[in-house]
Amino acid sequence: MSFSSLVQDLSIRDSNNPRRRPLGGAAPSISTLDDRVSHISRAMSYTSTAATSVSISGDISSQLHGGYHHPLARSWQAERQLTKSMLIYPLFMSDIEDDETLIPSLPGQYRRGINKLVPFLEPLVRKGLKSVMLFGVPMQPGTKDALGTAADDPKGPVMQTIRLLRQRFPQLFISVDVCLCEYTSHGHCGILRDDGSLNNQLSVDRISDVALAYAQAGAHCVAPSDMNDGRIRAIKLKLIEEGIAHKTLLMSYAAKFSGCLYGPFRDAAMSAPSFGDRKCYQLPPGGRGLARRAITRDIGEGADIIMVKPASQYLDIISDAKELGRDLPIAAYHVSGEYAMVHAAAKAGVFDLKTMAFEVTEGILRAGANIVVSYFTPDFLDWLEN
Ligand SMILES: NCc1[nH]cc(CCC(=O)O)c1CC(=O)O
Numbered sequence: 591m592s593f594s595s596l597v598q599d600l601s602i603r604d605s606n607n608p609r610r611r612p613l614g615g616a617a618p619s620i621s622t623l624d625d626r627v628s629h630i631s632r633a634m635s636y637t638s639t640a641a642t643s644v645s646i647s648g649d650i651s652s653q654l655h656g657g658y659h660h661p662l663a664r665s666w667q668a669e670r671q672l673t674k675s676m677l678i679y680p681l682f683m684s685d686i687e688d689d690e691t692l693i694p695s696l697p698g699q700y701r702r703g704i705n706k707l708v709p710f711l712e713p714l715v716r717k718g719l720k721s722v723m724l725f726g727v728p729m730q731p732g733t734k735d736a737l738g739t740a741a742d743d744p745k746g747p748v749m750q751t752i753r754l755l756r757q758r759f760p761q762l763f764i765s766v767d768v769c770l771c772e773y774t775s776h777g778h779c780g781i782l783r784d785d786g787s788l789n790n791q792l793s794v795d796r797i798s799d800v801a802l803a804y805a806q807a808g809a810h811c812v813a814p815s816d817m818n819d820g821r822i823r824a825i826k827l828k829l830i831e832e833g834i835a836h837k838t839l840l841m842s843y844a845a846k847f848s849g850c851l852y853g854p855f856r857d858a859a860m861s862a863p864s865f866g867d868r869k870c871y872q873l874p875p876g877g878r879g880l881a882r883r884a885i886t887r888d889i890g891e892g893a894d895i896i897m898v899k900p901a902s903q904y905l906d907i908i909s910d911a912k913e914l915g916r917d918l919p920i921a922a923y924h925v926s927g928e929y930a931m932v933h934a935a936a937k938a939g940v941f942d943l944k945t946m947a948f949e950v951t952e953g954i955l956r957a958g959a960n961i962v963v964s965y966f967t968p969d970f971l972d973w974l975e976n
Pocket residue numbers: 767769771779815816851852853854855856868924925926927
């Protein structure tokens with residue numbers, strides 16, 4: 591068949607097919623359903639009898655494979671590619687200077703003392719590590735009390751680490767988790783009333799003092815994970831009052847769900863509550879509406895970033911956060927239990943570790959996150975080129 595007869599062939603078909611008419615051509619008027627059916631069946635019968643036009647007569651929209659045959663073309667399909675600058679790496683800082691203890695429930699992750707930190711981080715920073723999230727772990731007996739006094743102890747592991755990192759890795763972005771559970775004798779995320787429930791006002795006062803201390807020590811970002819009501823506003827006001835709001839990013843763990851995925855973290859941070867649970871301040875897993883309210887509230891109180899946590903079980907919440915906070919970066923925390931699950935399944939031969947690490951992280955990005963807090967960060971620094 592010659593080119594001109596092919597064109598003619600197409601134009602005949604176009605005039606018959608209401609869905610594929612030439613540019614600028616008038617749509618055939620279809621007034622009734624019968625009319626429409628006859629148009630379509632005429633187009634179809636023409637196609638099936640004209641053998642030479644088979645390759646161009648199919649429904650073009652059914653052809654997708656060509657768009658992602660090549661690896662580069664596949665990479666173009668994602669709205670956002672995972673890059674090293676999206677990753678924040680959590681670090682557990684012990685108050686024993688030479689500590690370097692593997693956390694059995696958190697494969698490959700260690701609790702480290704200040705003396706072990708720089709040699710550990712140097713190669714990671716060289717490979718492109720951009721940001722860390724600090725957690726303090728008081729191991730020395732007698733350090734914990736009802737008020738979590740050790741949280742902002744100037745000689746405590748977090749305050750020391752902030753100063754050390756600012757000095758040794760000036761480009762590194764330092765975020766610090768702000769909570770009391772690692773430092774309280776009862777292991778809850780605030781100060782308690784006599785009945786064992788949280789005293790919200792005292793907790794918020796204390797948490798905002800701790801956040802301020804971290805910011806004053808040089809943290810670029812403070813990230814309260816305690817879930818007390820009103821803490822974002824209280825922290826923001828203190829940062830403003832002390833004249834450092836302009837250089838301190840406030841990341842709210844706005845939508846933090848209770849459940850069983852923080853277990854390995856609590857092993858690492860020695861922060862399991864000594865009685866009860868966190869269900870009265872962390873969100874119930876089915877509470878999508880509560881999460882949306884918390885996100886909206888925290889944006890209103892001055893959060894610069896909204897965090898959702900855990901991540902893989904809460905992808906709808908991440909996309910809610912993106913919708914409610916369309917003008918803010920959204921962070922997702924791929925938490926200790928999620929990380930441990932991936933490791934356990936890979937070890938059991940269920941799937942390849944690296945493939946799953948990418949799959950779950952890409953899912954988190956697809957849901958709307960711009961930032962991922964991940965224990966896989968050192969692995970990604972090896973796996974990613976950018
Ligand atoms: N409030 C402290 C805090 N900050 C982050 C996590 C969990 C992180 C993880 O599981 O990786 C926790 C534990 C908890 O709330 O029980």
